[in-house]
Amino acid sequence: MSFTDILTVLLLLAGASFFLAGTVGLLRFPDVYTRLHALTKADNLGLGLMLAGLALQAESWTVVARLLLIWVLILLASSSVAHLVVRTAQQKGIRPWKR
Amino acid sequence: METLTLLSWAFDVTLGLTLMWLAWRALASEDLFKGIVLFIAFGLLMALAWVRLDAPDIALAEAAIGAGLTGALLLGALAKLEAGAESRSRRSEILPRPADKTKVFSGLLVFLLLALVVMLVYAIVKLPPLASGLSAQVAENITASGVSNPVTATLLNFRAYDTLLEMAVLLLAVLGIRSLAVVQEPRGREPGAVLDMLSHLLVPLLILVSGYLLWVGSYAAGGAFQAGAVLAATGVLLLLTGWLPGAWFVGWPLRFLLIFGLAVFVAVTLVLQLFGASFLEFPPSLAGSLILLIEVAAALSIGVTLTALFLGGRPQPEPPSSGRAEKRNTSGTQPS
Amino acid sequence: MSSDLFYALTGASLFTLGLYALIKHAHILRKILAINVMGSGVFLLLVALAAGGQQAFDPVPHAMVITGIVVAISATALALALMLRLREASGLAVLPDTSPEELSEQLPEAPSDVASKNNGKNA
Numbered sequence: 001m002s003f004t005d006i007l008t009v010l011l012l013l014a015g016a017s018f019f020l021a022g023t024v025g026l027l028r029f030p031d032v033y034t035r036l037h038a039l040t041k042a043d044n045l046g047l048g049l050m051l052a053g054l055a056l057q058a059e060s061w062t063v064v065a066r067l068l069l070i071w072v073l074i075l076l077a078s079s080s081v082a083h084l085v086v087r088t089a090q091q092k093g094i095r096p097w098k099r
Numbered sequence: 100m101e102t103l104t105l106l107s108w109a110f111d112v113t114l115g116l117t118l119m120w121l122a123w124r125a126l127a128s129e130d131l132f133k134g135i136v137l138f139i140a141f142g143l144l145m146a147l148a149w150v151r152l153d154a155p156d157i158a159l160a161e162a163a164i165g166a167g168l169t170g171a172l173l174l175g176a177l178a179k180l181e182a183g184a185e186s187r188s189r190r191s192e193i194l195p196r197p198a199d200k201t202k203v204f205s206g207l208l209v210f211l212l213l214a215l216v217v218m219l220v221y222a223i224v225k226l227p228p229l230a231s232g233l234s235a236q237v238a239e240n241i242t243a244s245g246v247s248n249p250v251t252a253t254l255l256n257f258r259a260y261d262t263l264l265e266m267a268v269l270l271l272a273v274l275g276i277r278s279l280a281v282v283q284e285p286r287g288r289e290p291g292a293v294l295d296m297l298s299h300l301l302v303p304l305l306i307l308v309s310g311y312l313l314w315v316g317s318y319a320a321g322g323a324f325q326a327g328a329v330l331a332a333t334g335v336l337l338l339l340t341g342w343l344p345g346a347w348f349v350g351w352p353l354r355f356l357l358i359f360g361l362a363v364f365v366a367v368t369l370v371l372q373l374f375g376a377s378f379l380e381f382p383p384s385l386a387g388s389l390i391l392l393i394e395v396a397a398a399l400s401i402g403v404t405l406t407a408l409f410l411g412g413r414p415q416p417e418p419p420s421s422g423r424a425e426k427r428n429t430s431g432t433q434p435s
Numbered sequence: 436m437s438s439d440l441f442y443a444l445t446g447a448s449l450f451t452l453g454l455y456a457l458i459k460h461a462h463i464l465r466k467i468l469a470i471n472v473m474g475s476g477v478f479l480l481l482v483a484l485a486a487g488g489q490q491a492f493d494p495v496p497h498a499m500v501i502t503g504i505v506v507a508i509s510a511t512a513l514a515l516a517l518m519l520r521l522r523e524a525s526g527l528a529v530l531p532d533t534s535p536e537e538l539s540e541q542l543p544e545a546p547s548d549v550a551s552k553n554n555g556k557n558a
Contacts, residue, residue: 126456249494272509
């Protein structure tokens with residue numbers, strides 16, 4: 001196992017743990033705003049780590065560019081969707097959780 | 100690689116059981132909203148199962164259409180259902196049945212379905228192994244089809260009539276919906292600075308991705324349906340952010356785009372028939388460019404059609420008349 | 436037992452699960468979900484059986500399933516529009532087993548024609 005392989009495994013594991021944290025937050029947090037906070041932040045970082053791990057294994061630079069494009073697309077899409085969800089929640093009059 | 104096969108087995112079994120559990124919860128949960136969200140999760144895991152079955156083309160279509168757009172459709176319909184009378188729709192969900200009838204009926208039903216499962220499992224296990232299927236024929240003729248992705252070749256050349264009729268089905272669905280409901284355009288929903296900026300970045304990028312999927316479909320996973328689904332996702336995003344097509348668009352331009360794919364498909368086959376080809380037969384020298392032409396038209400039409408399905412009715416540019424709005428209002432408040 | 440066979444069995448179970456829910460639930464939205472689950476089961480069965488024991492994959496069932504997914508969303512969209520239209524006309528989005536008279540007794544303030552029929556009978 002070469003050095004890049006080990007680095008890939010570490011990056012993938014780190015990414016997976018962020019996904020796990022985000023999912024736990026989605027299930028355990030009290031309201032829509034905190035849930036979205038957990039989901040968007042942890043998952044985007046986890047995805048970035050995973051894609052970085054995969055990019056180390058890529059055969060050519062075009063594959064790396066495509067992986068990067070995937071990340072940028074998902075960042076933009078998830079922030080748009082999160083904004084839409086929060087806006088709808090506010091319009092419905094859901095108050096943020098306070099305690 | 101003993102451990103690797105064991106790991107992939109563990110993955111397959113976990114995925115299969117999770118699929119069963121999600122489907123069960125989606126169909127049995129009390130709350131319809133929860134059921135729909137679980138159904139979307141089910142669709143995404145189905146996409147993972149397609150990848151495990153070496154079917155990346157289906158995985159793309161399932162994730163975009165089966166999970167994403169179907170989920171958006173279901174959530175939109177649920178919102179409309181609950182907008183009218185919330186208390187009533189919740190209550191009708193738990194419509195009581197006569198108790199004694201229910202018990203006998205459920206027992207019989209469970210028995211029959213268990214028998215069905217046993218028979219299906221027996222049939223599947225006892226099925227003789229498939230000799231060859233059609234993969235050899237497809238591989239033999241792939242050079243004459245004009246593309247090198249066998250799935251695209253099957254969809255647009257060998258079994259082009261499937262795709263032709265499928266475009267007709269999409270058109271029929273949209274015609275049915277347009278004749279069933281009228282959608283008043285929501286007024287005055289400003290996107291706001293954040294969404295405005297994000298959609299300005301995202302929409303051109305999504306159109307680019309759609310074009311890429313269309314192009315790559317000739318030699319790898321992708322194609323007209325996947326590209327059309329991404330276009331439809333763009334359309335749904337624009338509708339949700341409050342972008343509205345102008346009144347000029349919902350008339351003839353929209354109708355033209357809805358029939359564009361089917362019309363190009365039919366026109367190509369008719370012209371070829373004039374030159375002596377049989378129905379839906381593409382000459383090998385022209386097949387590549389003809390398939391690309393049909394796919395571009397089909398992707399545009401599929402994108403617009405799926406967006407129109409999400410809209411859920413014939414768009415009406417005029418502001419709603421006061422009588423209709425009042426009627427809605429009273430029916431919403433009366434039941435309580 | 437190969438993993439293809441396992442997915443084929445999963446597909447058969449999903450189909451049966453969907454069929455049970457389709458018969459059991461009265462709400463139309465739930466029935467539409469059930470039909471979609473049944474469809475997914477059929478697609479899974481089709482592709483998994485075609486993949487069984489082969490080296491090269493068979494593209495024909497793949498193409499058919501992609502077609503099927505698009506047809507399924509068309510049918511779902513049309514069914515949802517019909518459901519909303521039925522709700523507009525009758526006030527309910529269910530397909531009940533009971534007759535309209537029994538239904539109106541269970542839902543005393545159900546609107547429009549069902550309720551008015553009930554009132555007429557009482558008077």
